[in-house]
Amino acid sequence: MVLNSTNASEFTNMTGPNALKMDVNIVMLGTDNVGKSALTVRFLTRRFIGEYGDIESIYSHNVIVDGREIAFGIWDSPYSQERLGGSVTQEKQMQWADGFVLVYSICDRASFNAVARLIQHVKATKDYAGGEKVPIVIVGNKRDLHHRRTVTSEEGRLLALTTDCQFYEVSAAENYHGVLMVFHGLVDRIREARSAVKKPAGIKGIVKSMSAVFTRKRTDSL
Numbered sequence: 001m002v003l004n005s006t007n008a009s010e011f012t013n014m015t016g017p018n019a020l021k022m023d024v025n026i027v028m029l030g031t032d033n034v035g036k037s038a039l040t041v042r043f044l045t046r047r048f049i050g051e052y053g054d055i056e057s058i059y060s061h062n063v064i065v066d067g068r069e070i071a072f073g074i075w076d077s078p079y080s081q082e083r084l085g086g087s088v089t090q091e092k093q094m095q096w097a098d099g100f101v102l103v104y105s106i107c108d109r110a111s112f113n114a115v116a117r118l119i120q121h122v123k124a125t126k127d128y129a130g131g132e133k134v135p136i137v138i139v140g141n142k143r144d145l146h147h148r149r150t151v152t153s154e155e156g157r158l159l160a161l162t163t164d165c166q167f168y169e170v171s172a173a174e175n176y177h178g179v180l181m182v183f184h185g186l187v188d189r190i191r192e193a194r195s196a197v198k199k200p201a202g203i204k205g206i207v208k209s210m211s212a213v214f215t216r217k218r219t220d221s222l
């Protein structure tokens with residue numbers, strides 16, 4: 001299913017002459033029932049509808065983020081064990097994606113453990129130009145069910161810190177803003193990754209060390 005929606009009118013500062021369009025493809029990953037579809041639908045429609053079915057969907061959605069039009073492609077598929085095994089779909093997803101939202105439920109320790117494995121898998125599989133870090137956001141969902149929590153916020157934060165990912169705890173059921181932060185945060189990461197590819201790594205360092213040599217020579221000859 002492909003759903004198209006344009007939601008630009010709710011943002012200010014969006015039609016400046018310098019606004020450039022940017023395509024961003026995002027894959028939602030995580031085990032069953034963690035809320036991948038709920039997060040996606042919340043971002044696209046601002047609504048939480050409760051039941052989402054098991055349909056694989058690629059959504060397209062245009063919004064303005066920081067004055068720039070972003071054309072989101074969001075691939076949301078139900079979890080299956082083949083995901084960790086190297087299926088054709090998974091390979092396609094890896095090639096297609098610019099960034100990943102890795103979701104677990106704070107009430108489901110197994111889903112958190114699966115995210116830790118998925119991070120390693122994505123990092124090992126995703127062939128990112130320039131070798132810079134793959135943009136990944138880890139999301140602990142179902143924050144509204146804190147009385148049933150089995151994964152602490154600290155554990156989520158620590159996982160993000162040790163794997164160089166971003167981290168958010170949200171409730172797709174109760175809070176649109178948190179969900180918005182997830183997708184905007186990922187766009188920032190993708191931007192950073194792309195500009196790292198454009199500017200060859202180390203060029204600043206080369207300029208710095210050359211000027212250091214010349215400065216030293218001048219100083220030596222005084």
Ligand SMILES: Nc1nc2c(ncn2[C@@H]2O[C@H](COP(=O)(O)OP(=O)(O)OP(=O)(O)O)[C@@H](O)[C@H]2O)c(=O)[nH]1
Nearest residue numbers: 032033034035036037038050078079142171172173
């Ligand atoms: N309380 C609560 N329930 C949620 C939240 N997010 C999703 N759910 C519920 O969790 C169940 C699973 O949500 P889905 O979005 O279908 O989960 P999924 O990860 O896409 O699941 P699969 O399609 O099986 O891979 C649904 O009953 C949702 O209503 C949340 O933030 N809080």
